Amino acid sequence: MISIALLFAMACFGLGLLMNLWRIARGPTSADRILALDTMVINVIALLVLFGLRHGTGMYYEAAMMVAMVGFVSTVAYCRFVLRGDIIE
Structure with missing residues (x-):
């Protein structure tokens, strides 16, 4: 039973990844x-x-x-780049 639940959860998160890719490609801002x-x-x-x-x-x-560590740092760096135009001050 746990294997079916794991497969279902992996499919849901995989679908979520595809939706995120679509938003990255078509995001208006x-x-x-x-x-x-x-x-x-x-x-x-x-x-x-x-x-x-x-x-x-x-x-x-x-x-x-x-x-998780790389994702946090990359998100902060990208936000700083968008807001200020420079990552390192």
Whole structure:
């Protein structure tokens, strides 16, 4: 039963990733694109955790932590670039 729930959850997060890609490609403003990119990072983290549960290994959890750190830094850097035009002051 848990395998069916994991497959359903992976399919839902995969569909969410596709919707985020559509929003990145067709977003009318840069704020929409930034928000879609940040949501995409969250969906990738969720997929990595689900893969870790499915395969029973801790490697996917470490990868999820790395993606979370890089995703946070990239979102902050991109927002600073959009607002100020420069990342490093």
